[in-house]
Amino acid sequence: MFDTRxxxxxxxxxxxxxxxxxxxxxxxxxxEAFRKQGFWTGAYFSKPDWHSNDxxxxxxxxxxxNVNYSIKKYPERWQRFCDYTYNQIxxxxxxxxxxxxxxxxxxxxxxxxxxxxxxxxxxAMARKNQRx
Numbered sequence: 495m496f497d498t499r500x501x502x503x504x505x506x507x508x509x510x511x512x513x514x515x516x517x518x519x520x521x522x523x524x525x526e527a528f529r530k531q532g533f534w535t536g537a538y539f540s541k542p543d544w545h546s547n548d549x550x551x552x553x554x555x556x557x558x559x560n561v562n563y564s565i566k567k568y569p570e571r572w573q574r575f576c577d578y579t580y581n582q583i584x585x586x587x588x589x590x591x592x593x594x595x596x597x598x599x600x601x602x603x604x605x606x607x608x609x610x611x612x613x614x615x616x617x618a619m620a621r622k623n624q625r626x
Contacts, residue, residue: 496521496537496590500582503545525590536595537586541579541603541611548575560602561609576611583616587623596620 497506497519504510506518517523525535544550544559548571556562565572587593598616603609 496586498582498585500578500585501546521586522590525593529591534594535591536593536597537590538597538599539583539586541598541600543575543579546575546578548572548578565609579611580616580619583620584623587620593624596624 495505498504502509505520506513510518512518521537528535542549542559542561549561550559551563551571554562561572563571583596583598587596603611
């Protein structure tokens, strides 16, 4: 629901009928409208991204929606996903003004042996970008 530069799977993509609207970046519109009314703003971000082939590989489809490949066997693929997630959170914390809360969902993707996404690095970057 925001105009990320990390993927074409977004509301502003040319394949989305809404992309031509001047208000296509829904996140920006909502943040601005809330701020005008004096509300706090925040974003919900789900770390597991089932539309990213570096998180949930189509070639190894499984009945659940967890990482479906061995991160140890494909560390470069997992690193691409980690970079992708980091970059999206960086976009949210730098391109949309002040945020009062950033809610990160997908608690199983954080520091476990099999799904370490470098949460300390993500948290440090987000806190640097959104002081207070």
